[in-house]
Amino acid sequence: MEYLTHLLIIILIYSLSAQGFNLVFGLGGLFNFAHIAFVAIGAYVAAILSTNFDAQWYIGLFTAILVACLVSLPIYFLTFRLNGDHFVLGSFALSSLISMVIVNWREVTKGALGIAGIPRPRIFSIELNNNIQFLLFVFVLVLFSLFFLWCLFRSPFARKIRSAKREISYSLALGNNVFLTYALFFILSAVFASLAGAIFAYYLSYIDPSSFVLADMIFILTICAVGSPGSFWGCLGATLFLVILPEFLRFIPLPPGVLGPLRQIFFAGILFIILYFRRAKFLPYERIV
């Protein structure tokens, strides 16, 4: 039962993060490498606030979102003018810079040791030490966010970014301010990523930089790819599928040094297979160079 609760919480957190990625990658067609950096920022801001300043959970969540928005704005302004694969390279460099700052700013983030002892949220003087209580808390938060996202995916507003993904010049000709539309979706993506990161920090009560590396980016990208980019329900189903599936690897008796790499091979393999068989429809064809 404890294990099932844990799985459900992880699924809810990852569904939020993956939907955030889906906003930019699925709807907008931009492969934003800095997504994992937003998750890391959310987790670290919440963790630092609640360990060093004894802040309440809502202050932690709110500040995490605010900081992630503030960081996402310059990243967006720097990288949006790059097109195609240069965007990927630019956001890759920026996200690596952010993770490097997290590892090396030892006074604040405690470096590679990570931050331990993050208190669980306390609602009406009940501390959510029980995992089932925490599951309810996460469920309510994620349900509201997902409802908002569902409305967003169906709204005419999403049609604007979809049109910009298909053919940017036509979209501009129709009077769509592509820069602003992308900016809003980029910030929203950062909001949900940092929210997921903050919940992640409160749940595990311990975070370290190794939770926000390239492998996690691959995992989120795999979720998005399996659920066909730009699809709300596909993304949710893929999260469910991909969090539960590698749990069976745990029951195979393997030495502990093999299990981690095997999981990574598993996700990268799934991503490659999806990419191979859907290569004609995965991203619209545009060749710049």
Place this chain on the structure above:
Amino acid sequence: MNFEIFPQLILNSLIAGSIYAVGAAGLAVIYSLFGFFNFAHGQAMMLGAYFFYLYNVLIGADILATIVLFLFSIIVFSLIILKIFILPFKKFHPILTLISTLCLGVIIESLVSIFFGVNVKTFAGFENPKSIEVFSFFITPLQIKIIFFSLIFIGALAFFFNSSSFGRLFKALAERETVGESLGINKTSFFYFAFATAILMAAISGIMLGFETNLQPTMGHAHTPKVFAAMLLGGVGNLWGTIVGSYFLALIENIVAGIDLYGYSLSVSFKDSVALICIILILLFKPTGLFRRCSRNL
């Protein structure tokens, strides 16, 4: 600011730059011919070093047999990679190839850490601790060999692509594929040949890196941004520019790490961020690179 360590810094950057240059030259060949960023390039470097480690240290073959086995395995590896991971995506969006090489990099790194373990390995037996003092700086014979061999490899590659008739066909193919084909170039065999050459260069630079530092599965991931930065500094797809760019990058890195500015010195951990900052600045302000030459042109 102390200038006593300056010759040593230049020497160190010469060594690091040689290693980057061999790796980045391969990347430039791949970019100019295929038009995508190979995110598995660092992992190819790492794999080359591990192949060398496998044949030379674990199996214990002598140097000639090691070289033959190494060449064979790298070429077979690169051909398989090109067939499965790159050519199916060539006609589609360039980001697809980028993502597939990202997958490839993760798969290679995980496989290596399963088979060889995550522990640090060294090329034992090649270690030569005594260093020669020239004027006021120190250099080991191994480092002299690294600089010498990298100059040979870079020179051979640059001569081949810039001055041979074979290389001119490459240039034609890189510039405009259909026109190159209409000249009677067999496109596919050229692709295979160029990709194998590029991966071979990466693997050789990985061996040099293994001699200079240590072997670790994560060293590939750490060196991917450096190779990118070296290529972007010289201008994408510009071979000579890439070589100059890698020495330049190594020089900046060593200056950032080593210079002591009136008692305030930057931490060594900032050394890796130089490459990332270079990537961002070059992409934003000078996408053509430091040298005046248009892209996709060897």
